[in-house]
Amino acid sequence: QVQLMQSGAAVKKPGSSVRVSCKASGETFNNYIVAWVRQAPGQGLEWMGRISPVIEASNFAPKFGGRLTITADSHTKTIFLELSSLTSEDTAIYYCATEGKGRFLQYLLAWGQGTLVTVSS
Amino acid sequence: DIQMTQSPSSLSASVGDRVTITCQASQDIGKYLSWYQQKPGKVPNLLIYDASTLETGVPSRFSGSGSGTHFSLTISSLQPEDVATYYCHHYNHLPPAFGQGTKLLIK
Numbered sequence: 599q600v601q602l603m604q605s606g607a608a609v610k611k612p613g614s615s616v617r618v619s620c621k622a623s624g625e626t627f628n629n630y631i632v633a634w635v636r637q638a639p640g641q642g643l644e645w646m647g648r649i650s651p652v653i654e655a656s657n658f659a660p661k662f663g664g665r666l667t668i669t670a671d672s673h674t675k676t677i678f679l680e681l682s683s684l685t686s687e688d689t690a691i692y693y694c695a696t697e698g699k700g701r702f703l704q705y706l707l708a709w710g711q712g713t714l715v716t717v718s719s
Numbered sequence: 720d721i722q723m724t725q726s727p728s729s730l731s732a733s734v735g736d737r738v739t740i741t742c743q744a745s746q747d748i749g750k751y752l753s754w755y756q757q758k759p760g761k762v763p764n765l766l767i768y769d770a771s772t773l774e775t776g777v778p779s780r781f782s783g784s785g786s787g788t789h790f791s792l793t794i795s796s797l798q799p800e801d802v803a804t805y806y807c808h809h810y811n812h813l814p815p816a817f818g819q820g821t822k823l824l825i826k
Contacts, residue, residue, distance in 0.1 A: 635763075635817075643755075643763065643806055643817040659814045660720070698768065703810045705753035705768040712762060 600624045600696050602632075602710035609716045615682040618713045620694030622675040628652040631697040632677045633706060634668065636690040644690075648697070649677060684717045691715075721746050723807055725818035733826045738794040740821045742807035747787050751811040754783055754792045757820075758803045766805075767792065799825055 605619040620632065633648040647658040651670035658666050667680040677694055691712040698704035722745040732738050742752065750770040755763040765774045767783035770790055780795045794801055802825055807818040 642804075642820045643757075643808075645808075645815050645817065657813050693762065697810075703751075703813060703815060705765060705808065705810055706755070706763075707765060709762045709764075 600630055600708055602694050602696065602708060604692075604694060604710040604713045607714040607716070609718060610684050612685055612717055612719055614684055615680060616684060616688075616715050617678055617680045618692050618694075618715065620677040620679070620710050622677070622696075628672060629699070631704070632670070633695050633697060634679045635693045635695060635706070637693070637712075638687070638690040641690075646679070646692075651677070681715075684715075686717050689715065689717045720814055721748060721809055721811065721816055723809055723816050723818040725805075725807055725821050727821060728819065729822040729824065731824040731826050732797050734797055734799060736797045738797050738801075738823065740792045740805055740807075740823075742785075742790045742792070742818050744788045744790070744809055744811075746811075748809045748811035750786050751809060752783075752785065752790045753808045753810065754781075755806045755808060756801075756803045757806065763806065797823075797825070 600622045601624045603621045610616050631650045634646040636644050649656040649668045656668045665682045669678045693712045694710040695706040696708045698707045724743045752770045753768040754766045757763040771783045782793050804820045804822045806820050
């Protein structure tokens with residue numbers, strides 16, 4: 599099973615962008631689809647988007663419009679989330695997670711440890 | 720988009736009690752429903768997928784049922800370590816979505 603290790607906490611100014619990384623180890627990286635989920639302080643889980651590294655195809659939740667980019671570097675086995683035009687409402691813990699296999703869209707099997715992004719002036 | 724509604728939002732029960740959390744989808748999602756446990760300050764952990772399949776390593780006191788639009792998670796005998804927030808999650812089609820969570824406390 600894949601293990602996921604995320605980058606460290608970040609503090610960003612409103613209007614700026616943040617890039618969070620998620621490095622995979624263990625099984626073959628390209629076998630898995632990786633999703634991003636976030637959790638605002640004291641709130642529930644929110645699905646943001648996903649990427650298939652092998653075909654470099656991604657899907658996004660409509661609410662993020664063009665602010666969200668998800669990319670993959672197969673050489674380093676790393677997935678990147680980039681969110682632009684940050685506001686205080688983007689303050690959250692961001693998790694990457696692998697999907698189970700066998701179907702186009704699956705449950706979330708293994709999770710990274712989370713990355714706290716704080717947006718503050 | 721499909722909306723997922725959990726109930727109750729919170730509950731308090733005694734050790735040994737049978738506890739049931741429900742999740743309703745705004746549209747038919749077949750069996751494509753999973754449940755996660757998130758203990759305070761921890762990462763969510765997969766309990767059940769495909770509505771009723773127990774993930775490897777999850778205690779057998781956890782079970783899931785349902786299909787279509789109505790689902791439930793049951794803990795047959797509540798243990799102190801089950802204090803957590805529980806989330807349902809549909810993955811029938813894009814975009815997937817989570818319920819708002821059910822916070823479970825011990826009396």
